[in-house]
Amino acid sequence: MDKEFRLFNTLTGRVEPLVPIEPGHLRFYSCGPTVYSYAHIGNFRSFLTADLILRTARAIGWKTTYVTNITDVGHLTDDDTMDPSGEDRMARGLQSKEGQRFANVWDLSRHYSSALQSDWHILNLLEPDVRPRATEHIREQIQTIEQLLACGAAYQTSSGVYFSVESFPNYGSLSGNKAAEALELAVRDVVVDPEKKDPRDFALWKKDAEHLMQWHSPWGWGFPGWHIECSVMAQAYLGQEIDLHAGGEDLIFPHHECEIAQAEALTQRPFSRHWVHTRFLQVEGRKMSKRLGNFHTVRELINDRGVAPLAVRLALISGQYRKPFNFTFSTLRDSERHVQRFGKAFELAESAKNRGHNKASMVGKTLEDRYQSVLNALLDDLNTPAAIAQALDGVRTILGHKDQLDNRAYTFMSGVSDLLGIVPTTKAHKTTAHPTKQLLSVNRPVAQTLSEASSVDPLTAKIEELIQARSEARKTRNFTLADKIRDELLAMNIEIKDSPNGTSWRKKSNI
RNA sequence: GGUGACGUGGCCGAGUGGCUAGGCAGAGGCCUGCAAAGCCUUGUACGGCGGUUCGAAUCCGUCCGUCACCUCCA
DSSP states (O other): OOOOOEEEETTTTEEEEOOOSBTTEEEEEEOOOBOSSOOBHHHHHHHHHHHHHHHHHHHTTOEEEEEEOBBOSOOBOSSOTTOTTOOBHHHHHHHSTTGGGOSSHHHHHHHHHHHHHHHHHHTTOOOOSBOOBGGGGHHHHHHHHHHHHHTTSEEEOSSEEEEOGGGOTTTTTTTOOOOHHHHHHHTOOSSOOTTOSSTTOEEEEEEOTTSSSOEEETTEEEEEOTTHHHHHHHHHHHOSSEEEEEEEGGGIIIIIHHHHHHHHHHHSSOSEEEEEEEOOEEETTEEOOTTTTOOOBHHIIIIISOOOHHHHHHHHTSSOTTSOEEEOHHHHHHHHHHHHHHHHHHHHHHHTGGGOOOTTOHHHHHHHHHHHHHHHHHHBTOOHHHHHHHHHHHHHHHHHOGGGOOHHHHHHHHHHHHHHOOOOOSSOOTTOOSOOGGGSOOOEEOOSSHHHHHTSOHHHHHHHHHHHHHHHHHHTTOHHHHHHHHHHHHHTTEEEEEETTEEEEEEOOOO
């Protein structure tokens, strides 16, 4: 009765069942970002793929061990032959306008890695079991490089230690980049080293006593190459052979190709059984770039534009991870509405929680079926658009049959919440580790008393004052005044809603 | 040049041989002091051309178009 979890495997080019080595226990690794600036929505689209895999695996009863790293070592940038000391991403971050406030790269990485984790929580991603940092695993990386040297898969030159691609015949099997010419171009090292035996060889260790981040090694002062950290950390926490390795599509080559070579040269066994890659997103039909002005960080959307975090999350998963995805503000606006509907349905479902199981309720039965459809869509290569459509169908059923709900409505909504993480729940429940209500632009009831209102911030007090004035005007049927106040509130980006229980309001995002 | 993906109605986006995807926008209705929200109803489609088949958006061929990666990038 075990469910099959099918995912596209880059290694084979096919959608195939994900089969954990240890039955019922998924051990997987997902490549995290280099923390030289704030994470953008593209980073998170990729992290969200891993998050959905985690949630889906748990929903079918699998145990999970999930590791995702923080790369806090600056690796080399491209075309940097002008500066043989090798300026890297972290160093560049330090020189940027934003980065100038940091005393050194260590402060910079601390700042951005804590920002990453706060974005992570605000977008309702589940915590990994381990979030290792590259700088805290230098020793393991050095040990692995020593082993690679010992077995003849690596060699030393005056400027570094290199992996010998020739020693690993399988090189290129993940990306299909077998042609020597293409490899030569692609893996060419930033700092050209004439002592390299083969142009395809890539660096495991760079000797550099000038680098902003450096460690002592058997080969002198320097820093690790940019592929070694991930394979080493994955194996340190998950074992030599893992079930799944995920990341953005750009990592297929050379990063993941090199990880495979490093790991398998030593173990002679498959490093990861399954490889999953998330396609890059576009924004408004174009490649996201600062120059085009369509570059968005998570915090810019949420803090500056006031978008509900879960709406950002929903928008980012509204396309399947493997298809080209166009992120638009129109999708984001739709998502805001949907998140509100999910929230409304959750409230209704929660109030039906204790109504028991009404066998005669067709609504309950329908919702049970809907949940299965949502789950099945995710089990089918993370078909999120189909899953969201099914979830919305359930939401519509709940909103349209308020009086016929039983406890299965609650089961449905919390199930959907656990699976997709897009439901604004009123309190933390189950796998959702943190309360999300405060993070959302949820509807707020107007404060009952003036003292209650004045205990909050001045803007809120002002809003509630206006709403109370409007209510008075409505009581005396002075609708002209009431509408004038409503317009005034709208100008402040405040949307109000009248109901038999009074007036509630919410701040609209400005997108 | 190499590798891969994609082309579905005004827009986003499922569907992979016959059976309603869903959403947004549009239209009509219910509700409302009027709105908003919510609910109900509703139109429009499968890039071109060949082929396979009783039957193709769905399979095959071909052409056209779009995009991505191959260089730091999720």
